[in-house]
Each structure stands twice: as C-alpha cells, then as structure tokens.
Amino acid sequence: MTLLIRVPFTLLRRSQRWSTTAARPYSVMEKPHILALQPGDKSGIHSAFAPIIEKHFTIISNDEFTKDKQRWADKVQAVFVWCAVPKLNRDLLQVLPNLKAVINGGVGVDHLDIPLISSFGVKVTNTPNLVNNATADLGMTLLLASARKVIQGYKTGVSPEITEYVQSEIGYDVSGATLGIIGMGRIGYQVAKRAKGFDMKILYHNRNRRKEAEEKAVGAHYYEKMDDLLRDSDFVMLVVDLSPQTYHLIGKRELSLMKRTATLINISRGLVVDQDALVEVLSTGLIHAAALDVTYPEPLPRDHPLLKLDNVLILPHMGSHTYQTTQVMVERMVANALAILNGQPPLDEVKASK
Amino acid sequence: MCVHEMEKPHILATKPGEYKGIPQIFAPLLEKHFTVVPYHEFEKNPNRWADKIQALIVFFSIPKISRDLLLSLPNLKAVISGGVGVDHLDIPLITSFGVKIANTPTIVDNATADMGMALLLASARKLIEGYKIAISPDMTKLTHCDLGHDVSGSTLGIIGMGRIGYKIAKRAQGFDMKILYHNRKQREAEDEKAVGATYCAKIEDLLRESDFVMLSVNLSPETHKLIGKRELSMMKPTATLVNVSRGLVVDQDALVEALQDGVIYAAALDVTYPEPLPRNHPLLRLKNILILPHMGTASYQTTRAMVERIIANTRLALEGSPLLDEVKPN
Numbered sequence: 001m002t003l004l005i006r007v008p009f010t011l012l013r014r015s016q017r018w019s020t021t022a023a024r025p026y027s028v029m030e031k032p033h034i035l036a037l038q039p040g041d042k043s044g045i046h047s048a049f050a051p052i053i054e055k056h057f058t059i060i061s062n063d064e065f066t067k068d069k070q071r072w073a074d075k076v077q078a079v080f081v082w083c084a085v086p087k088l089n090r091d092l093l094q095v096l097p098n099l100k101a102v103i104n105g106g107v108g109v110d111h112l113d114i115p116l117i118s119s120f121g122v123k124v125t126n127t128p129n130l131v132n133n134a135t136a137d138l139g140m141t142l143l144l145a146s147a148r149k150v151i152q153g154y155k156t157g158v159s160p161e162i163t164e165y166v167q168s169e170i171g172y173d174v175s176g177a178t179l180g181i182i183g184m185g186r187i188g189y190q191v192a193k194r195a196k197g198f199d200m201k202i203l204y205h206n207r208n209r210r211k212e213a214e215e216k217a218v219g220a221h222y223y224e225k226m227d228d229l230l231r232d233s234d235f236v237m238l239v240v241d242l243s244p245q246t247y248h249l250i251g252k253r254e255l256s257l258m259k260r261t262a263t264l265i266n267i268s269r270g271l272v273v274d275q276d277a278l279v280e281v282l283s284t285g286l287i288h289a290a291a292l293d294v295t296y297p298e299p300l301p302r303d304h305p306l307l308k309l310d311n312v313l314i315l316p317h318m319g320s321h322t323y324q325t326t327q328v329m330v331e332r333m334v335a336n337a338l339a340i341l342n343g344q345p346p347l348d349e350v351k352a353s354k
Numbered sequence: 355m356c357v358h359e360m361e362k363p364h365i366l367a368t369k370p371g372e373y374k375g376i377p378q379i380f381a382p383l384l385e386k387h388f389t390v391v392p393y394h395e396f397e398k399n400p401n402r403w404a405d406k407i408q409a410l411i412v413f414f415s416i417p418k419i420s421r422d423l424l425l426s427l428p429n430l431k432a433v434i435s436g437g438v439g440v441d442h443l444d445i446p447l448i449t450s451f452g453v454k455i456a457n458t459p460t461i462v463d464n465a466t467a468d469m470g471m472a473l474l475l476a477s478a479r480k481l482i483e484g485y486k487i488a489i490s491p492d493m494t495k496l497t498h499c500d501l502g503h504d505v506s507g508s509t510l511g512i513i514g515m516g517r518i519g520y521k522i523a524k525r526a527q528g529f530d531m532k533i534l535y536h537n538r539k540q541r542e543a544e545d546e547k548a549v550g551a552t553y554c555a556k557i558e559d560l561l562r563e564s565d566f567v568m569l570s571v572n573l574s575p576e577t578h579k580l581i582g583k584r585e586l587s588m589m590k591p592t593a594t595l596v597n598v599s600r601g602l603v604v605d606q607d608a609l610v611e612a613l614q615d616g617v618i619y620a621a622a623l624d625v626t627y628p629e630p631l632p633r634n635h636p637l638l639r640l641k642n643i644l645i646l647p648h649m650g651t652a653s654y655q656t657t658r659a660m661v662e663r664i665i666a667n668t669r670l671a672l673e674g675s676p677l678l679d680e681v682k683p684n
Contacts, residue, residue, distance in 0.1 A: 173465055197529075315485060322501055
C-alpha cells in the first residue's frame with residue numbers, strides 16, 4: 001500500500017491540517033501514527049515484527065502517549081491491541097479525535113466494548129482463522145502434557161537429587177480416550193482433526209450441529225446435551241468464544257458431572273469457567289486435573305489457590321505464541337489498518353452484534 | 355511341591371512399588387497367579403529361593419541377568435521383560451541356559467507414539483518455559499516467554515518407521531505436518547499413502563529437510579550412535595531432535611556440542627545414556643533441551659496391559675506352552 005501524498009502539510013490552511021473527516025494529508029516522510037504497546041514490551045508484539053508495522057506506520061508507544069497525550073492525541077489514527085492492551089475505554093476514545101480503527105491481534109474480542117467503540121465512528125478488526133492451527137496445537141499440547149505428566153517428569157529429570165528414576169505418578173493414555181469438545185467452531189474442528197490421529201473418540205457440543213460430512217471427516221459425534229458430553233468424556237476441551245451465553249458455562253454443577261478421572265482443558269477464556277468452583281473440585285478430587293492456557297485475571301494473583309494445586313497445569317496465554325503465527329497476525333493487522341485508513345473495507349471487520 | 359497346598363509358582367521380580375518395579379497398584383494381578391519373591395530379598399538369601407524360581411520378570415531393565423544369576427536358578431524357565439526393547443538382555447546367554455525370553459511388543463506402541471508427540475509439541479511450543487512464567491512468584495503482569503514454533507504445517511522426519519514410527523506418522527498427519535521417513539525397508543505404497551509419508555532412502559535427505567527429527571528405532575549394533583556429529587550438522591539450525599528410542603542411538607557428546615553451538619535448535623529426549631544422567635552432565639545445564647525420565651509407557655492403562663501380558667506369557671512358559679511374544683536369538 002502506498003502513502004497518500006497530497007499537498008505538503010505546511011502549505012495547508014490551518015483548518016485543513018486538523019480536519020477530522022477528510023483523509024488527512026501528510027508529507028512523504030510521515031507515516032500514519034498508531035498507538036500500541038512498545039514492541040518488545042513483555043506483553044507486546046515481539047520486537048522482531050516491529051519492522052512490519054514500521055514500514056507503514058509510526059508507532060507511538062503506550063508509555064510515550066501517557067507521558068505526553070497532548071502531543072500525540074490528534075495524530076493517532078489506529079490503535080493496535082495485543083493481549084488486550086491498550087485498553088479502549090471511553091476516556092481514551094474521547095482524546096483521540098482522529099482515531100479510525102482498533103486493530104486487534106487475535107480472534108477473541110471480548111475485551112473490547114464494540115458498541116462503545118463503534119459509537120465513536122471507529123471500526124474494529126480482529127485476526128480470525130490465522131490463529132486456528134496454532135491454538136489447536138496448543139490445546140493438544142496441554143492435553144498430552146497433562147495426561148502424560150510432562151511437567152512432573154521434567155521436574156524429576158532435572159532434579160538435583162536423583163540417582164535413580166524413582167516411580168512417580170503414572171499418567172493416563174491419550175490414545176483411545178474420549179475427548180469432548182465444547183465449541184466446535186473453526187478452532188474446535190482443528191482440535192478434532194488432531195485428536196483423530198490419536199484414535200480418540202470425539203464428542204462435541206455446539207450451538208449448531210455441523211454437517212454430516214464434516215463430522216464424518218473427523219469422526220466426531222454430536223451431543224445435543226452438554227451434560228451428557230461431560231459425563232462421557234475423559235478429556236473436556238473448551239473452545240468457545242466468551243459471550244454472555246458462555247460466561248461461567250462450566251460451573252460446579254458441570255464439573256461434578258465430569259468423571260473423577262477426567263481432565264478439563266481450557267483454551268478459550270478464563271471467564272468461561274467458574275474458577276472458584278474449579279479450585280474446589282480439583283482440591284477434593286471431583287475431577288482428576290485441569291490444564292489452562294487462560295485464566296481470569298491474567299495473570300492470576302500470586303497467592304491464588306490454582307497456583308498451589310498439584311493437578312493444574314497453567315500457561316500464560318500462549319495459544320498463538322509462535323514466530324510464524326505472530327508474523328502472519330501482524331501482517332494481517334497492518335493490512336486491516338491500511339485498508340481502513342485508506343477508506344476501504346477491511347478484511348476482518350468485527351461489527352457490533354444486535 | 356504339594357499341589358493340594360495351592361502354592362503358587364515362584365517368580366523373581368523387583369518388589370512392586372519399588373524403584374523400577376511394577377507399580378504397587380498392579381501387584382494383586384501378579385499375586386493372583388504367583389508368589390512374588392522380591393529381588394532384594396533373594397539377594398540376601400539366594401539359597402532359600404533358588405530352586406523355586408521358575409520365572410524372572412524384568413521391568414525397567416532390572417534385575418540385570420548375569421551368568422551367575424542364571425547359574426543359581428536351576429528351575430528358571432523364562433525371563434519376561436516389560437516393554438518392547440530387549441537391548442538390556444544378553445539373549446544368546448539366556449537362551450543357552452534353555453530359558454525362554456518374552457517382551458511386550460505392540461502394547462507399548464500407542465503410549466510411546468503419544469509420548470513422542472507430547473515431547474515434540476512441548477518443545478516446539480515452549481511448554482516448560484511458559485509454565486515457569488505462569489507460576490513465577492514475580493509475575494505481576496502478563497508476560498510471555500520466547501516465541502515457539504508452529505508444529506502445524508512443519509516437516510517431521512521419522513527415523514525408524516516400525517510400528518511406533520508409523521503411529522507417530524498417523525498422529526503427525528492430523529497436524530498437517532509434512533512427513534518424511536527413513537527405514538531399513540520402504541513401506542508399502544498404501545501404508546505410506548494412508549499417513550502421507552514420503553520415503554527418504556538416504557538419511558541425509560531427511561536430516562536436511564526436517565524441522566523435527568524423531569528417532570523411533572530399536573537399539574542394535576547398527577543403530578548405536580546413529581545420530582552423531584555428522585548427522586547433527588546436516589540438520590537445519592532451526593530443527594529439533596526428538597528421541598523416544600534409546601539414549602545410545604545418539605552420540606550424546608556430539609549432541610551437547612551441537613546444542614551449545616546452535617548447530618541444531620533444540621532437543622527433546624525421553625531417553626538418555628545412562629538413565630538417569632549424572633547430575634553434573636552438561637545436557638542438564640542447557641536451556642534448549644527437554645529431558646523426561648523414560649516415561650514412554652508410563653500410563654495406567656498401558657502399564658496394566660503390560661503387566662497382564664507379562665502374566666500371560668509367564669503362565670504359558672510355566673506350563674510349557676508356546677509364548678505369545680517370544681524373543682529368539684537372531
């Protein structure tokens with residue numbers, strides 16, 4: 001995409017310079033400004049990918065912006081959101097008169113108040129599809145690592161004290177076990193595809209039943225009632241969006257329906273699970289274990305009971321955290337931003353639902 | 355032996371529940387059919403038990419079967435080993451005493467293939483690093499570890515496409531991995547097609563093209579140090595070596611060097627030589643390595659199935675019937 005090159009800025013009348021509705025003209029050297037966490041910041045986009053953004057945009061870091069809002073506020077045309085930061089609240093929206101786009105990295109947008117953002121005439125995009133494989137891969141990683149006690153084994157392997165391999169707990173077979181997928185959207189389907197290779201029996205629960213051909217391709221059985229899926233599964237994997245309908249979808253009642261030998265795996269959002277109920281059932285052995293890429297909040301406070309349990313594996317929200325997937329996500333974010341700034345429809349607009 | 359006393363045949367084994375023994379939970383399965391003489395008790399007082407022992411169960415390559423031990427057990431009929439590998443047994447020596455040998459092939463295939471995939475995924479997606487951050491007492495805001503590498507769509511090179519290697523291919527296929535394999539013999543075309551695997555007659559070609567190299571061979575004189583300095587240098591600097599076969603298939607010193615110098619990216623090992631490694635071993639100090647304590651078959655269901663198979667083979671040996679899984683000398 002090319003820069004819009006119009007009349008040199010200094011020759012414009014003052015009223016034209018700060019126009020909020022016209023495509024803002026800028027000189028050859030000045031790229032549109034975007035607000036984002038500084039690439040390389042621990043929660044931010046990896047610095048390796050900053051050049052992809054800087055090819056087209058000038059990044060105003062969140063820190064810089066906070067120190068000198070007056071200097072940057074008018075310039076910001078897009079906000080790049082990564083790991084739910086920066087936060088798009090009313091205060092921020094009100095000080096960015098030229099904001100056109102909120103560009104989210106990742107598919108989940110539960111952290112964005114889309115009706116609020118839209119009310120400012122600002123468009124929102126995400127990066128669906130690109131994250132499907134990496135997220136499904138991480139779901140399988142959690143499942144296998146938990147079932148086969150990889151963390152416990154790792155600790156034994158590196159323990160400074162061992163002179164012999166003493167018997168630690170043995171795990172459970174994944175091959176031939178029953179996997180119940182709650183949420184059979186794009187990511188859930190990819191999980192099913194991977195599980196099939198392990199000869200897992202695959203059950204799924206979804207708002208809508210998938211086509212028969214799709215079910216057959218991965219050997220998945222539809223369960224209209226989630227309760228039945230919970231009863232029958234050795235591994236329950238949560239792959240839903242967070243919405244008012246899925247908030248605390250898995251609570252004490254649901255957990256107590258699960259087998260005592262079952263494992264809960266969550267790669268969706270922390271709030272899909274009632275965490276207090278989860279702590280209780282894990283502590284009392286009502287279910288065997290949990291493996292979570294997501295919690296609420298992230299990170300958990302350091303004294304949280306989930307961090308003290310032996311039968312929980314927690315990761316710091318790494319579902320799409322690979323070089324290749326991050327690169328394509330950043331490229332897509334740039335493409336979405338450029339489209340919006342050029343007045344064109346973006347590739348991945350998320351509209352406010354009714 | 356008075357049959358009416360219902361005395362069960364005596365077998366020698368590491369005490370269930372002890373290091374490298376059969377897990378305690380499965381002891382009743384054995385005790386239903388046999389009187390189990392714990393090995394360390396036997397050692398203290400061999401004369402008490404020697405004549406009675408009819409079978410010897412080896413689990414995790416303990417007890418070690420020496421000529422002296424064999425000489426001291428005149429009524430030994432069988433050595434029954436848990437697991438498929440028999441590299442720890444001197445087969446010609448044992449059979450020279452007229453003693454039969456059995457292992458537990460096939461039962462271990464799925465669990466071992468699952469462990470191969472678990473290692474590959476855990477390494478690629480930085481499971482350990484992520485876990486450490488998630489539980490770190492210092493983490494107050496969401497922090498990430500180093501970026502991992504996508505497994506989906508990458509290239510897996512399987513060295514050793516026997517039963518376990520083939521099951522690994524089947525699992526990898528679900529991740530849309532490109533699958534190459536090297537084996538003594540090429541598999542049938544329809545087998546290759548079923549898992550989308552391409553044969554590499556030359557191991558060099560597989561090493562050069564793979565993002566993940568998985569070792570699933572038996573240990574034999576031919577595969578001893580199969581992967582040495584030369585082979586490691588042919589791998590991509592971004593590649594990961596995964597080993598679910600035996601430690602001695604890899605030249606460990608060469609591996610240390612390759613990992614230190616960035617000749618390869620990482621390694622993930624269920625097996626080493628020796629097991630465990632001495633605590634000051636350089637492999638344990640490297641950041642780009644994941645080592646597990648030989649857990650390829652360590653699942654409840656597979657271990658139980660192994661114990662049941664051991665019992666079945668032992669009973670057949672004691673009654674003089676053909677074994678289900680006899681291992682004969684080459």
